[in-house]
Amino acid sequence: MTSAHPAPSNTVNAPGTLAAANEEFWSNSAETIFNEPWVLDFQAKMRAFLEKNIDWLGIVNDRTSATEGAEKKMLDYACGDGFLTRVYHPFFTKCIGIDIAAGMVKKYNEAAIELGLASEKMYAVKGDFSASVLELPKAEDVASTDLSRDEFFNFDFVGVALALHHMEDPETAIVKMVERLKSGGVFLAIDLLNSEGVSESKDEEGNGGNHHHHHQGGHSHGHGHGHSHGTTATGRSGPAxxxxxxxxxxxxxxxxxxxFDRAGLTDVDIIYSDWKLELPFVTDPGAKLLVARGRKQ
Known part of the structure; x- marks a missing residue:
């Protein structure tokens, strides 16, 4: 949904309730959230960062292929108003958004009109990969789409920005997104770096610029995940x-x-945001985003 948000309350959600909360909140907020000055500023800075790192992402050669008639497909998951698509659509012949919130699907389809792209070249549908079990749409849920159709597979690029921390099971969601990639396709995930990660990234910063954390080969199968439940870069309150x-x-x-390992991605690399996150709920002056890339074998 491509904005950043405060950390959660201490309420433990029952299975499915987190998805329902996101669906309701973001659908209701779709018409107003992207007009907030801090969101506009955040998106502008993040777009500049992503454009600066196009070569690092590894999709740059797709621009040539797309002009030669070969279909090149992009999936913008948890698409919101199409932030990632706005950045990367010149490299692809078709861009598809998926979002759990009907209001965000509407915003994405409005963005296609704004960008001057035909509806068959850029469109969004309602759907959810975040549950542990991918359910087919219910008969009464006419707004949902059957994501098992061929059009939702064989993507050259799949991206998800600032949505994994809204998901009940982000690991399963990543696996499902990577399943939609063709062999050799690129996966991109952008999200908040926790306080331990911020310390690690500072140690690696050196003399400025982008800060990399490479990872190739070797699969870790422990269940500690290196994840801290302590203080993060965000506050603990807010409407979201x-x-x-x-x-x-x-x-x-x-x-x-x-x-990424568990999803079968290789050539994994992680870089960090290079600007100060001036967000209403960020309390840590050193807070950063992580921007992670991997390639499907």
């Missing part, structure tokens, strides 16, 4: 607090590496 997972309001480097 109930939409965030209590277990993972932010992510450590080790947890991200582990989730």
């Amino acid at each position: 607090g109930h939409t965030i997972s209590h277990d993972h309001p932010a992510f450590s480097i080790e947890l991200v590496k582990d989730m």
Whole structure:
């Protein structure tokens, strides 16, 4: 949904309630959240960062292929108003968004009109990969889409921005997203780095610029995940607090590496935001985003 939010309350959600809370809140907030000055500022800075790191992401050659008639597909998961699509659509012939919130699906489809892209070239549908079991849409839920259709597979690129911390089971969601990639496709995840990760990234900063944490080969199968339940870079209150997972309001480097490994991704690399996160709920002046890339074998 491509905005950043406060950490959750201490309420433990029953299975399915977190998804329901996100669906309701973000659908109701869709018409107003992207007009907030701090959201506009945040998106502008993040877009500049992503554009600066296009070569690092590894999709740059797709621009040439897309102009030569070969179909190149992008999946923008938890698409919100299409932030990632706005950045990366020139590299693809078709961009598809998926969001749990009907209001966000509407915003994405409005963005297609704004960008001058035909509805068959850029469109969003309602759906959810975040549950442990992927359910087919119920008969009465006419807004949902059957995500088992062929059009929702064989993507060249799948991206998810600032949504994993809203999910009950982000590891399963990543596996499901990677399943939608074709062999050689690129996966991108952007989310909040927890306080342990912030310390680690500071240690690696050196003389400025982007800060990398490479990971190739070797699979970790421990269940510690390197994830801290202590203080994160975010506050503990706010209107969206109930939409965030209590277990993972932010992510450590080790947890991200582990989730990428389990999803079968290789050539994993993680970089960190290079600007100060001036968000209404961020209390740590050193707070950062992690931007993680992997490639499907």
